[in-house]
Amino acid sequence: MSMPQSTAPRDSMTAMDPHPHDILWAPWRLAYVQGDAAARPPTVEPAAWRAGADRGCFLCRAAAAAPEHDRTLLVLARSASTLVIVNRFPYANGHLLVAPLDHRAGLADLERDVLAELQQRLAEWCDRIAARMEAQGFNIGLNLGAVAGAGVPGHLHWHLVPRWPGDVNFMPTVAGVRVLPQALESLWEQLR
Ligand SMILES: [Zn+2]
Secondary structure, three states, X not given: OOOOOOXXXXXXXXXXXOOOOOOOEXXXXXXXXXXXXXXXXXXXXXXXXXXXXXXXXXXXXXXXXXXXXXXXXXXXXXXXXXXXXXXXXXXXXXXXXXXXXXXXXXXXXXXXXXXXXXXXXXXXXXXXXXXXHOOOEEEEEEOOOHHHOOOOOOOOOEEEEEEOOOXXXXXXXXXXXXXXXXXXXXXXXXXO
């Protein structure tokens, strides 16, 4: 993927300075809004499709990929039934997605133990982000169905968005974009 232009030295974008002092425009978000094909996740040849997988679904593709491609696909963790992945089109720094490995559209379509495992992943990754990025709060949400804003309505995924005091600034209002202090790949390295 192409790296964004930064207005600050990369050295300042470290765990030592997790607060959004360094303004980084979010070109990947704009590309997503504009439907730019170049902004889509890189194509990785799947190792093994899961039963019922949708081959056009980026979460199914990540679930099917071999772990050696985790960095390319920004996959942070895999477990028996779940996947944790950096959101390629984040609304905030540290925005992750937690999803079942299987392509399921409804909560009632998930087995009880998978639901429990997803909750466990959310708890673990809140802890990890709090520890490594000094996040002081989180928004956790599930957009259920296209009408509710789900970008991939066929494959459930929880959004985990860390929050810091003063992290919402004037940029979304005046410029229609959000600013992010950290590139996606450095975020992956920090949290992995
Ligand atoms: Zn899927």
